[in-house]
Amino acid sequence: MYLEKTIRLNTPSAKEQQLIKESIQGNEKARRQLYERYLQAMYNRVVRMVGRPADAEDIVQESFIKVFSQLHRFKGQSTLGAWIKRITINTALNFIRQQQRVSWTTLEEQTTGLTEEREDAEGPQWSMADIHQAIKELPQGCRLVFTLYLLEGYRHQEIADLLGITASTSKTQYRRAKLLLQDLLKQQKPY
Amino acid sequence: MDAFEKHIRQNREELDRIEQPDADRLWQAIQSEGPPPPPPPQQGGSRNWLWGLLLLITGLGIGYLLRPQLPPVPEQEPIELPRALLEEEQNYQQLVRQKMEAINFAAINPTEYQEIFEELQLLEQSQEELKKDLPQFGHHERLIHTLMRYYERKIRILEILSKEIEKKEHHEKRSHEQSI
Numbered sequence: 256m257y258l259e260k261t262i263r264l265n266t267p268s269a270k271e272q273q274l275i276k277e278s279i280q281g282n283e284k285a286r287r288q289l290y291e292r293y294l295q296a297m298y299n300r301v302v303r304m305v306g307r308p309a310d311a312e313d314i315v316q317e318s319f320i321k322v323f324s325q326l327h328r329f330k331g332q333s334t335l336g337a338w339i340k341r342i343t344i345n346t347a348l349n350f351i352r353q354q355q356r357v358s359w360t361t362l363e364e365q366t367t368g369l370t371e372e373r374e375d376a377e378g379p380q381w382s383m384a385d386i387h388q389a390i391k392e393l394p395q396g397c398r399l400v401f402t403l404y405l406l407e408g409y410r411h412q413e414i415a416d417l418l419g420i421t422a423s424t425s426k427t428q429y430r431r432a433k434l435l436l437q438d439l440l441k442q443q444k445p446y
Numbered sequence: 447m448d449a450f451e452k453h454i455r456q457n458r459e460e461l462d463r464i465e466q467p468d469a470d471r472l473w474q475a476i477q478s479e480g481p482p483p484p485p486p487p488q489q490g491g492s493r494n495w496l497w498g499l500l501l502l503i504t505g506l507g508i509g510y511l512l513r514p515q516l517p518p519v520p521e522q523e524p525i526e527l528p529r530a531l532l533e534e535e536q537n538y539q540q541l542v543r544q545k546m547e548a549i550n551f552a553a554i555n556p557t558e559y560q561e562i563f564e565e566l567q568l569l570e571q572s573q574e575e576l577k578k579d580l581p582q583f584g585h586h587e588r589l590i591h592t593l594m595r596y597y598e599r600k601i602r603i604l605e606i607l608s609k610e611i612e613k614k615e616h617h618e619k620r621s622h623e624q625s626i
Contacts, residue, residue: 287473294469296462303461312467316475317589323476352572353596381453383460405454406461419568437450 271335279327286323293336294319297343303390303402304347314350318343344407348417351399381440389439393432400425401432538597545604549611558614562607569600 271292277285297318302311321342329338390398399418403409404425409417411425418425447455454461546552556563573596580589 283477290473290476291469294467294472295465298467299462299465302465308465308467312472312475315467316472316479319472319476320479349572349576349592352568353592353599383454383457384464386454387461387464405451406458419564419571433450 272331275326275329275335278323289322289335290319293339296336297339299387300340300402300407301343301347303387303406304344304399305351306391306395306398310350310354314347315343317350318346321346340407344403351395385440385443386436389436389443392439393435397428397432397435400428401436404429534594535597538594538601542597542600542604545601545608549604549608551604551607554607554611559607559610562603562610566600566603569596569603572596573600 271289274285274289278289294315298311298315301314301318302308305311305314318339322339325342329335390402393401400414403414403417404411411422411429414420414425415422420428573593576589576593576596580593
């Protein structure tokens with residue numbers, strides 16, 4: 256029963272399968288529909304990873320080109336969204352590696368003055384829009400770790416492998432990101 | 447997981463709806479880049495197959511009949527894009543080799559210039575990943591351009607390394623002179 260439910264949840268719906276089939280055959284309308292289904296989620300993911308909207312647009316554009324040229328290889332073992340997400344995140348990571356050096360400053364360098372109490376701050380007092388904006392303002396290294404770990408569900412060891420750092424650095428950067436993020440949010444909405 | 451993390455996880459999906467990109471403009475850009483045409487259909491039925499076979503036999507027959515009058519068949523041109531890529535890549539590789547020889551790269555102790563070597567290593571990893579992607583994505587122009595930019599970046603890093611070596615040598619020379 257559970258397995259059936261899992262398979263149902265993790266495979267594309269009949270409508271989506273039809274769109275995939277037509278997209279593979281080169282139907283522009285079907286491609287556009289698939290693009291519109293996933294564009295916003297992919298764009299928001301990427302813009303949180305890279306910060307700059309223009310870079311995010313370039314990455315999303317390149318990702319969808321890859322998606323449409325590779326769609327015939329999609330076998331439906333995961334949802335189409337998960338497959339597109341994987342392509343998009345890999346494209347974003349390649350872009351980051353190529354464009355700039357990720358700086359991995361130490362926790363102390365950017366968290367001086369931030370206290371541990373802030374780590375325990377209540378979550379629900381900030382809107383998701385505030386959180387989204389604040390994530391974009393984080394330094395790149397810790398921002399990447401934060402988005403990959405908390406928002407995309409990667410484990411620290413996976414992040415370490417992807418970014419060429421150790422799992423321990425990933426954990427330290429994550430903690431740093433969380434402290435900085437809470438500090439940024441408090442600056443945005445003082446109370 | 448604290449309250450802050452829980453709040454973000456619980457409202458995760460909302461985060462993906464905050465910014466609205468310009469869908470039309472991006473779509474036009476995607477179309478202008480032109481995703482490769484779809485692969486040829488796998489199913490064509492036995493009729494298509496028969497037509498194909500008939501055409502092949504006819505073609506072979508005509509070819510055989512006309513064989514004595516035909517000029518020698520020129521060698522088939524390799525696919526244009528990968529060959530162009532290969533030449534450009536060879537040029538870049540040569541430039542990289544020259545830069546490396548100029549600074550005697552093999553003799554440099556990586557620990558002395560750790561950051562630069564780490565960056566080079568990261569760049570090479572990305573380049574390898576992209577090279578693996580190339581055949582998979584049909585040697586797309588944009589990806590090839592990205593690959594070439596890796597070489598440009600590598601050359602710039604080697605130039606930075608060269609300047610760092612010069613600086614270090616200069617510094618060592620001066621401190622040696624001062625000690626005398």
